[in-house]
Amino acid sequence: MEDVSDMQIFGPRELVRDIHDQDLCVACGACVELCPYFKAHRGKIAMLFPCDLSPGRCHAFCPKAEVDLDGLALHFWKKQYEGDSLGHYLKIVTARSGRKAQGAGFQAGGTVSSIISFSLKEGLIDAAVLTDRDGFIPVPRVVTHPDEVASCASSKYTATPTLSAFHRAVRNGYSRIGVVGTPCQTIALAQMRMNPLQREDFSDPIALTVGLFCTWALDTRTFIEFLSQRLEPDAVRKMDIPPPPAEKMVLQTEEENIEVPLSRIRPLVPKGCLLCPDMTAEWADISVGVLENDPERNTVLIRTERGMELVERAVKKRFLEIGPMPEENREHLAVAASNKRRRGLRKALEEGLLNTEGDARACLRLNAETLKKILV
Numbered sequence: 001m002e003d004v005s006d007m008q009i010f011g012p013r014e015l016v017r018d019i020h021d022q023d024l025c026v027a028c029g030a031c032v033e034l035c036p037y038f039k040a041h042r043g044k045i046a047m048l049f050p051c052d053l054s055p056g057r058c059h060a061f062c063p064k065a066e067v068d069l070d071g072l073a074l075h076f077w078k079k080q081y082e083g084d085s086l087g088h089y090l091k092i093v094t095a096r097s098g099r100k101a102q103g104a105g106f107q108a109g110g111t112v113s114s115i116i117s118f119s120l121k122e123g124l125i126d127a128a129v130l131t132d133r134d135g136f137i138p139v140p141r142v143v144t145h146p147d148e149v150a151s152c153a154s155s156k157y158t159a160t161p162t163l164s165a166f167h168r169a170v171r172n173g174y175s176r177i178g179v180v181g182t183p184c185q186t187i188a189l190a191q192m193r194m195n196p197l198q199r200e201d202f203s204d205p206i207a208l209t210v211g212l213f214c215t216w217a218l219d220t221r222t223f224i225e226f227l228s229q230r231l232e233p234d235a236v237r238k239m240d241i242p243p244p245p246a247e248k249m250v251l252q253t254e255e256e257n258i259e260v261p262l263s264r265i266r267p268l269v270p271k272g273c274l275l276c277p278d279m280t281a282e283w284a285d286i287s288v289g290v291l292e293n294d295p296e297r298n299t300v301l302i303r304t305e306r307g308m309e310l311v312e313r314a315v316k317k318r319f320l321e322i323g324p325m326p327e328e329n330r331e332h333l334a335v336a337a338s339n340k341r342r343r344g345l346r347k348a349l350e351e352g353l354l355n356t357e358g359d360a361r362a363c364l365r366l367n368a369e370t371l372k373k374i375l376v
């Protein structure tokens, strides 16, 4: 099987040509704030000045450029990528914030905010990278105090350059960072943790990754344009996409709840999202989503030993309450996650961006046996 050092890494020119210019960028922020050249503005990422560096971290970290799923699986799970619907995990539970956790305005059970505030309070992390809002625009943020966590609660269903704040946190000297991100962002973080450029001075600054389940995120700019025809986007206090069969997004303002059919906004999903094979953030320590039929609780996949230890401590200290995951819910989640994986890989294959040969660039690479199993 391929070793990590066989990953194909190019530079910023290739990143712009193969990803940005092909509309494959999902604005995760992995290439922003590493250097003075890549900048994010209102949900779009652009290179301001030419740069000839090769190989570059911007390309190595990008979750759409030459992602080697077998290399990741070998590095983190010590095995070939097997494409299981929910990814590798140790335990699946339901959860919600416990009595000791503070805050309100959570998206669902507040599990994510509670895990992060607990980790800061206990000194398990020295900074957290979260996603706040300025009006309707999502804003990456570095927080260092548990009391700041709740202000970033709730889901912004738009593509967000959250990882730019991660690079800022590293630059500012934080060395035990907790990051909350969508699946594409957790892929980028996993690639960073592999030290793809084999830097001798590398030490892994990531102490915790909390992944969010995600089917897609909308393009920020076009979604704002879409909403502006109906309401003042800055008036939106909360967004929610209730589980199927609702097929709608609900936007809450002070005065009313506005419902938008998903069929109207799906065309605003960036092309890069459509190639994504991961719904449950499989490269995170802990992955969190909503729980079908219970808007006050979350589904939680605990994937690593450090994730397990953290959840057990948070439960003991009453920051988190957990319960058993009903088998029926687990089955529904597994179906939704395998559907997304199959759709994403089919789309990548159709676009000629999967397991390419010769000089052609791929978005994704994985072993033929697993690919065949998923596509059946």
Ligand SMILES: Cc1cc2nc3c(=O)[nH]c(=O)nc-3n(C[C@H](O)[C@H](O)[C@H](O)COP(=O)(O)OP(=O)(O)OC[C@H]3O[C@@H](n4cnc5c(N)ncnc54)[C@H](O)[C@@H]3O)c2cc1C
Pocket: 105, 106, 107, 108, 109, 110, 111, 112, 113, 114, 129, 130, 131, 132, 138, 152, 153, 154, 155, 156, 157, 158, 159, 160, 162, 180, 181, 182, 212, 213, 214, 215, 216, 217, 218, 288, 289, 290, 291, 298
């Ligand atoms: C774009 C998107 C799509 C999603 N799709 C699904 C789905 O299909 N199925 C499902 O079960 N769950 C989905 N979720 C996750 C779900 O909405 C909740 O985030 C999750 O259940 C955690 O709930 P909570 O109450 O613990 O979160 P909270 O305690 O409210 O914390 C939410 C956290 O999410 C972070 N965040 C918010 N928006 C973003 C963003 N755009 N990018 C990165 N981080 C962000 C914030 O920093 C905050 O820490 C999605 C979330 C997002 C952001």
